[in-house]
Amino acid sequence: MSEEGPFVAAGDDDALRLPDSADLLRHLRFWPKDGRITLGDERMVLVHVGALATLRRELIAALGVTRARAVLTRMGYVSGQRDGEYARRIRGSASYYDLLAAGPQLHALEGMVAVRPLEVQFDIERGHYRGEFAWRSSAEVEAHLGSEGPAAEPVCWTLIGYASGFTTVFMGRPIVYREVACRACGARHCRLVGRPLGDDLPPPGFEFLAERPHAAASPSEASRAAAGDHGPVIGAATGLRAAWALVERVAATALPVLFEGEPGVGKRHLARALHDRSPRASGPFVVVRAGALDRAGLADALARARGGSLLVADLDRLSPELQDRLLHAFDAGDHDLRWLASTRADLRRGGGVRDELVQRLGAFPIWLPPLRERREDIPLLLGRFLAEHARAPGERPRGVTEAANNALLDHDYPGNVRELWARVARAAVLAGDDEPIDRGHLFGGDEAPPARLELAPAGVLQPLAAAPEPAPAGIDDLIDALLERRTGIDALEQALIRGAVERAGGNLSAAARLLGLTRPQLAYRFRKTDG
Numbered sequence: 001m002s003e004e005g006p007f008v009a010a011g012d013d014d015a016l017r018l019p020d021s022a023d024l025l026r027h028l029r030f031w032p033k034d035g036r037i038t039l040g041d042e043r044m045v046l047v048h049v050g051a052l053a054t055l056r057r058e059l060i061a062a063l064g065v066t067r068a069r070a071v072l073t074r075m076g077y078v079s080g081q082r083d084g085e086y087a088r089r090i091r092g093s094a095s096y097y098d099l100l101a102a103g104p105q106l107h108a109l110e111g112m113v114a115v116r117p118l119e120v121q122f123d124i125e126r127g128h129y130r131g132e133f134a135w136r137s138s139a140e141v142e143a144h145l146g147s148e149g150p151a152a153e154p155v156c157w158t159l160i161g162y163a164s165g166f167t168t169v170f171m172g173r174p175i176v177y178r179e180v181a182c183r184a185c186g187a188r189h190c191r192l193v194g195r196p197l198g199d200d201l202p203p204p205g206f207e208f209l210a211e212r213p214h215a216a217a218s219p220s221e222a223s224r225a226a227a228g229d230h231g232p233v234i235g236a237a238t239g240l241r242a243a244w245a246l247v248e249r250v251a252a253t254a255l256p257v258l259f260e261g262e263p264g265v266g267k268r269h270l271a272r273a274l275h276d277r278s279p280r281a282s283g284p285f286v287v288v289r290a291g292a293l294d295r296a297g298l299a300d301a302l303a304r305a306r307g308g309s310l311l312v313a314d315l316d317r318l319s320p321e322l323q324d325r326l327l328h329a330f331d332a333g334d335h336d337l338r339w340l341a342s343t344r345a346d347l348r349r350g351g352g353v354r355d356e357l358v359q360r361l362g363a364f365p366i367w368l369p370p371l372r373e374r375r376e377d378i379p380l381l382l383g384r385f386l387a388e389h390a391r392a393p394g395e396r397p398r399g400v401t402e403a404a405n406n407a408l409l410d411h412d413y414p415g416n417v418r419e420l421w422a423r424v425a426r427a428a429v430l431a432g433d434d435e436p437i438d439r440g441h442l443f444g445g446d447e448a449p450p451a452r453l454e455l456a457p458a459g460v461l462q463p464l465a466a467a468p469e470p471a472p473a474g475i476d477d478l479i480d481a482l483l484e485r486r487t488g489i490d491a492l493e494q495a496l497i498r499g500a501v502e503r504a505g506g507n508l509s510a511a512a513r514l515l516g517l518t519r520p521q522l523a524y525r526f527r528k529t530d531g
């Protein structure tokens with residue numbers, strides 16, 4: 001980034017002029033033979049406003065205004081987040097304002113609305129944000145007027161969701177907009193104001209940002225926080241929402257539920273949320289780790305969970321003897337409890353758990369995607385964890401530098417949400433009192449790729465660099481041909497990257513894998529070769 005510190009501009013200030021959008025357009029490609037349109041590595045579609053009007057009308061008729069608004073707001077939010085990620089890749093080295101301006105510009109390029117910034121203030125490191133924009137020619141107003149006629153309340157739900165999703169990625173913390181004037185209600189133009197999502201309830205349409213109201217912590221919540229349980233289930237990504245929808249459906253029943261997913265994805269967290277929504281919510285929630293369980297421990301857990309729920313975590317690590325006992329206890333049915341289990345391994349692919357047990361405890365499986373497959377949740381979780389680590393209760397959470405934000409969004413999180421939480425916890429301790437959290441506080445030196453070692457003839461491990469890998473077969477011929485044609489290194493890099501991106505169907509992550517690069521490395525080179 002070429003500038004630091006707070007940004008403040010309002011009115012006809014030159015600083016609010018939108019930059020040239022050629023860089024954003026350069027990656028918009030039409031592939032008519034393949035039936036694809038791509039923007040960077042995102043697949044896009046052209047949709048008729050008339051079709052949106054039909055969708056809107058039918059959603060309202062089927063779900064009612066409140067739920068229809070929630071669906072459309074979330075749809076916009078996801079688009080805004082995706083474009084936020086795209087803008088970071090394309091304008092990552094521009095000024096902060098130009099990066100933010102990519103949101104309004106992409107929104108306009110995508111045909112949704114023309115945006116004029118009226119007032120923009122932000123300080124990314126301190127987490128301050130205030131943005132006021134005017135909208136002209138909103139596609140959503142057109143769709144609404146076409147299908148419903150004039151409205152009593154603002155109607156630009158998808159657009160508000162988009163602005164919020166984009167700015168959330170830009171700021172690295174949840175930002176929500178409200179539409180304070182709308183053309184569909186007779187105003188001259190639509191106007192929206194965005195601010196950080198505080199402790200109050202999210203505005204209508206944004207309920208997905210806080211599953212349960214952010215009420216003051218109750219004593220039971222305080223003790224859960226001490227046990228490492230971080231309150232409401234946070235997340236807006238489709239995968240997490242799907243899991244949450246299943247939890248909501250199954251909570252009221254007596255069915256056993258099996259939570260599946262990698263370590264730290266939130267299996268126990270969701271199990272707790274299920275218990276809290278079940279008819280047994282006032283009973284105990286007991287968790288046992290199968291790997292550390294013995295006969296006495298199991299008997300004790302069964303007794304303690306009476307009237308509540310028992311979560312058998314890591315079911316895949318339960319000894320054969322205890323599997324028999326558990327099966328017996330389940331079939332006897334004389335334990336007054338709700339059965340819950342979690343597993344990191346896929347039990348249907350074998351792995352030592354008896355089929356009878358899998359059939360019983362796995363009657364209702366719920367899979368949680370890893371965090372790297374739902375990166376849009378990172379800013380939301382980050383906002384939550386930063387608030388948790390504020391130095392004093394109620395104090396404004398500390399900020400995060402742009403470099404830290406980028407690193408957090410790019411990291412792969414083998415330890416998932418638990419790892420993110422631990423990194424933020426450590427960084428909050430390491431950063432000085434008035435200092436924003438920087439990349440080094442979060443990652444230290446541990447992001448350096450692990451040195452590759454090989455076993456030398458003397459039987460000791462030595463760095464692989466000492467013994468270079470043999471060149472792939474045919475490489476000499478290729479080198480000869482390239483040198484003969486005087487192919488420059490830049491042209492070669494460009495051709496290789498384009499080839500990989502094409503072969504991966506425009507998917508940058510897959511292309512990066514083909515090239516042996518990380519996705520951010522590829523995005524950087526891609527930008528370099530294209531711009």
Ligand SMILES: Nc1ncnc2c1ncn2[C@@H]1O[C@H](COP(=O)(O)OP(=O)(O)OP(=O)(O)O)[C@@H](O)[C@H]1O
Nearest residue numbers: 228229230233234263264265266267268269417418
């Ligand atoms: N969606 C979420 N919102 C808020 N906090 C979360 C969420 N998902 C996970 N966490 C927090 O991340 C940490 C790890 O989650 P959890 O213990 O539920 O993982 P797990 O999948 O059960 O892990 P393991 O396989 O190691 O048992 C916990 O502190 C939990 O509170």
